[in-house]
Amino acid sequence: MAGTGRDLQAQYRYRILSLLISKYEGSRSFQTGTPGKQRPQFAMKKSPLAGDYFDEMDHRKREAIHAALAELAAAGVVEVTWPRFQEGRQVEKVYLNFDAIPRAYELAGLVPRAERICRLRQVLAPLATHPWEWVRRWWAGVDASLGERRSAGLDLEDPEGYGELVKVLLDLPGLEDSTPERIFSQRVLGDSKAFEQRVKKRLLALLKSYGPEEYETDAEYLDSVGLTDNPKMVLVAGPMTFRVGRTTVNVGELPGGLGLAAHTVRAMEITAVAARWVLLVENLTSYYQVVHGVSELAVPCREGRGGRGLAVEGPAGLVVYTGGFPHRGVQLFLRRLQDYRESPGATARPPVYHWGDMDYGGIRICEYIRRNLIPDLQPYLMDVTTYTRYLLAGIPFGDEYAARLRHLAEDPAYAPWHPLLQAMLKHRKWVEQESLEPGAAPPVLPP
Secondary structure: OHHHHHHHHHHHHHHHHHHHHHHHHOOHHHHHOOOOOOOOEEEHHHOOOHHHHOOOOOOHHHHHHHHHHHHHHHOOOEEEEOOOOOOOOOOOEEEEOHHHHHHHHHHHOOOOHHHHHHHHHHHHHHHHHOOOHHHHHHHHHHHHHHHOOOOOOOOOOOHHHHHHHHHHHHHHHHOOOOEEHHHHHHHHHOOOOHHHHHHHHHHHHHHHHHOOOOOOOHHHHHHHOOEEOOOOOEEEEOOEEEEEOOEEEEHHHOOOOEEEOHHHHHHOEEEEEOOOOEEEEOOHHHHHHHHHOOHHHOEEEEOOOOOEEEEOOOOOOEEEEOOOOOOHHHHHHHHHHHHHHHOOOOOOOOOEEEEOOEOHHHHHHHHHHHHHOOOOOEEOOOOHHHHHHOHHHOEEOOHHHHHHHHHHHOOHHHHHHHHHHHHHHHHOEEEOHHHOOHHHOOOOOOO
16 A cells, blocks of 8 residues: 555656646746746646545545655745645645756656757758758748747657658659659658658648648649659640650550650650640540540541541540649640740640639649640630539539639739639639530630
8 A cells, every 4th residue: 555655646746747847838937948937836726636636535645645745845846835724734836946947857757848849950950951942931930939949839749750751851852753652751761651651741731831832632732742642644645746765656646645654754755746726634534525525526537448538536636634733744744745835846836725623723723834834825615604604513612712712813813814703703603624515625726
């Protein structure tokens, strides 16, 4: 029983010290590093210990708390006050002495918060010279808060986890193509599952709060920094010829088009585009609709006996699937395409259109591509006339979504979209690309 009593006393000693240290670490005295007028303290009746202290069914708890307080008071760590005529019987308040704070940490077996903050600042310090501005901006804000002895929303108990985040952030700028997460994790962290289990959530939070672009999905955020769950192909169909080494490929000879790996896109040179137009398609169903499902896209060809007729050999234009915000492989392909369109040797400069959902994401995707990849990009079937025609198939949205649209409607950078945005805000509906009838797809495009 005596041993049990000593264990109970040690438990309460730890709880008392932890409570007082927590009060101290949350005080202005801790943030400034200068003792204030008021010492860290707690009133027993209002403390987390009150339930045990006033437990009339087990007086050993109060006795153990008294013993723990007597021990700490004898060591000069705390000061205890008692109500009048109740000394030694009922504690009123407990105060932590400022000059005994190091001893309090030692007795509690806790690492001082100041040390934990200093250690975390050292872990994050390499990000001060990171190549990406948004990472440096995040680091600067966090480091300033830590310098003021505030946690900045970080887990001070997990410096190892932030060390892994730093390793990931330092390695990402070197990725040229989208890299599978597990391969990246094995190379950088030495464990194929470490990124997914310990870093991914933190990286996504940073990208969503500080990244240069707002995306629709977690996969798009990760792809923006070069990470993917699995490699993604670039789907393209139509009259285009490219060369890789000594091999020349005429995509127009393949009715269903083909999928290009990022490595192929990086090595390829577009040598000819015989298309009358180029259409970037946001959604996969609509991409296949354009490539396979529109008979009007048939092109002239020779019949077996020398006559001429029509055969569905593929679209009259070049069709590219973007899959929402274009992943790195698609971005690289569009740069190759733009390089061809701007080259002196180009036989033609076909106009480029983007066809996507008439919603917040579709508008932003079109502007992202125009701003970053194809400066003369034009929207296709993303106007007030088309929106009004398919309004009955529209999907209603609420106030939060309306606020996002209103933000674009007030942004001068989206001025060409303001009529469509105003129509959407008026009718409180957005229209999916797949809602449009097959006949709405090309070839209703300028030659």
